[in-house]
Amino acid sequence: MYSDQVQGLLDDAGVAVGDTVRVTTDTGEYEGRLMPRSEQGDTDVLVLKLGNGYNIGVRYDDSVEIELVAEHEAAENAHVEVPEQDPSKPDIAVLHTGGTIASKVSYEKGGVIPAFDPDELFQFYPELFEEADIESEVLGQIHSGDMEPGHWQAFAEAVAEHRDKDGVIIGHGTDTMQYTAAALSFMLENIDIPVVLVGAQRSSDRPSSDSAMNLLSAMEFIKEGVPGVYVCMHTGTSDTQAAVHRGTRVRKMHTSRRDAFRSIDTSPVAVVDYPSGEVEFLQEVDGSVDGEFSLRTELNTDVGMIKSRPGIDVDALDAVAGKDGVVLEGTGLGHFPVNSFDDYTEHHTEVLDVIGEMAEDGVAVMTSQCINGRVNMNVYEYGVKIQDRGVLSAENMLTEVAYVKLMWVLGQTDSQVAAEELFQENVAGEIVEREAYDGFN
Amino acid sequence: MTDSTDYNGLGFRCGIEIHQQLDTDTKLFCDCPTQPGEQPDAAVKRELRPVPSEMGEVDRAAQFEYLKEKSFTYNVFRDV
Numbered sequence: 001m002y003s004d005q006v007q008g009l010l011d012d013a014g015v016a017v018g019d020t021v022r023v024t025t026d027t028g029e030y031e032g033r034l035m036p037r038s039e040q041g042d043t044d045v046l047v048l049k050l051g052n053g054y055n056i057g058v059r060y061d062d063s064v065e066i067e068l069v070a071e072h073e074a075a076e077n078a079h080v081e082v083p084e085q086d087p088s089k090p091d092i093a094v095l096h097t098g099g100t101i102a103s104k105v106s107y108e109k110g111g112v113i114p115a116f117d118p119d120e121l122f123q124f125y126p127e128l129f130e131e132a133d134i135e136s137e138v139l140g141q142i143h144s145g146d147m148e149p150g151h152w153q154a155f156a157e158a159v160a161e162h163r164d165k166d167g168v169i170i171g172h173g174t175d176t177m178q179y180t181a182a183a184l185s186f187m188l189e190n191i192d193i194p195v196v197l198v199g200a201q202r203s204s205d206r207p208s209s210d211s212a213m214n215l216l217s218a219m220e221f222i223k224e225g226v227p228g229v230y231v232c233m234h235t236g237t238s239d240t241q242a243a244v245h246r247g248t249r250v251r252k253m254h255t256s257r258r259d260a261f262r263s264i265d266t267s268p269v270a271v272v273d274y275p276s277g278e279v280e281f282l283q284e285v286d287g288s289v290d291g292e293f294s295l296r297t298e299l300n301t302d303v304g305m306i307k308s309r310p311g312i313d314v315d316a317l318d319a320v321a322g323k324d325g326v327v328l329e330g331t332g333l334g335h336f337p338v339n340s341f342d343d344y345t346e347h348h349t350e351v352l353d354v355i356g357e358m359a360e361d362g363v364a365v366m367t368s369q370c371i372n373g374r375v376n377m378n379v380y381e382y383g384v385k386i387q388d389r390g391v392l393s394a395e396n397m398l399t400e401v402a403y404v405k406l407m408w409v410l411g412q413t414d415s416q417v418a419a420e421e422l423f424q425e426n427v428a429g430e431i432v433e434r435e436a437y438d439g440f441n
Numbered sequence: 442m443t444d445s446t447d448y449n450g451l452g453f454r455c456g457i458e459i460h461q462q463l464d465t466d467t468k469l470f471c472d473c474p475t476q477p478g479e480q481p482d483a484a485v486k487r488e489l490r491p492v493p494s495e496m497g498e499v500d501r502a503a504q505f506e507y508l509k510e511k512s513f514t515y516n517v518f519r520d521v
Binding site (some may be wrong): 104105115123204205206237240 | 488490495503
């Protein structure tokens with residue numbers, strides 16, 4: 001948005017964003033299309049796209065004059081022919097929640113918006129339409145770091161509405177994609193179609209974006225007809241193979257690499273070769289589900305999460321005590337500092353007491369900061385002390401998944417005992433029953 | 442007949458792009474060395490796709506290159 005002062009100048013001249021204008025300043029005359037101003041920029045600087053494609057900034061001051069050359073005409077879409085619907089092709093719903101799978105400038109909105117009409121999506125990804133009948137929907141344009149559990153519920157409901165399709169692809173920001181993947185895994189009980197989340201570590205307005213390969217690989221996986229919730233992203237940094245990860249076993253392990261997403265304690269479910277689209281299963285899966293589909297979106301969001309660390313004090317633990325659920329991310333096999341033996345560790349007996357209260361007042365579960373491997377509080381006596389107070393082992397559930405699962409479990413039942421039982425059940429593959437010798441990468 | 446040196450009349454256009462290599466220890470925006478080694482340690486293969494610009498159109502030259510179906514291999518040099 002331009003500053004009020006600049007907007008006033010534009011209004012007086014009868015000029016709007018998108019119009020072709022001539023701006024006269026002390027340094028010369030510039031003609032171009034008036035572009036939207038992003039919030040982060042200096043709002044007193046006019047942005048013009050010149051005829052040669054370059055954008056320039058012209059700072060507004062009293063000496064600047066602006067006049068309208070031509071009004072913006074709604075651009076005609078490049079003539080695109082979306083292939084006709086074909087019953088022999090799989091039906092896939094592409095839902096957009098955020099990230100940049102496809103985007104365009106909107107003069108009306110003054111910024112970048114998802115380009116998600118079938119025509120627009122087709123321009124970006126024609127291959128998608130050649131091989132599938134696509135229905136697209138924008139659920140939001142959310143930076144995934146801003147997502148809340150309420151968004152997970154809305155997404156689950158949207159997916160449920162497309163259950164009649166052969167598969168659903170969800171464009172999602174990478175920051176919290178694993179949380180949403182876990183939430184959908186629990187909320188879409190016995191889902192009978194593949195639901196695949198895809199993202200991009202490089203924005204789709206770059207020719208080198210990883211979004212196309214991830215999206216197209218997701219489509220190839222959907223054709224295999226294996227139900228469940230998955231995340232599909234690059235295997236390595238080359239554009240040669242994508243990995244399809246189980247939604248409850250995947251974690252973003254790098255801030256920027258294309259192959260940031262890794263399956264933990266297990267292999268991906270499958271890999272997809274690019275560009276051939278050949279799917280190779282790395283795990284045995286079958287197309288069957290254990291029962292009727294049920295949409296179970298109820299959540300109890302009164303759940304805290306706290307990481308153990310040297311120097312942790314009782315105040316930090318008090319901040320999450322008293323909640324209906326707490327995820328304790330312990331060190332090693334699942335430990336918090338509860339042994340008291342010298343001046344530095346005097347408060348550890350209190351730490352143990354606070355943890356004990358958490359387990360009485362609510363459901364307290366232990367995961368590990370190691371990320372990989374299984375929690376076992378039976379090995380060391382300080383683990384035994386914690387377990388004896390009623391803290392449950394989360395086995396090898398990822399901390400983020402345990403957190404989502406605890407919200408879900410506490411939303412499904414009011415009984416603490418029932419909640420604890422459900423938490424310890426392997427609902428959606430979130431517990432790796434048997435860790436393979438080569439499951440550690 | 443147009444004089445072949447009447448550039449304006451011909452509508453002749455010419456662009457000159459000048460590149461100057463900097464004599465620095467590392468590249469400008471990262472700590473990578475400026476000289477490649479003899480043998481690459483790894484290679485990364487990339488596909489490039491033309492994308493619609495802010496104006497909603499795909500650049501003709503980009504589209505033309507895309508239709509050649511090239512892929513690009515980047516050589517990775519660990520250190521020099």
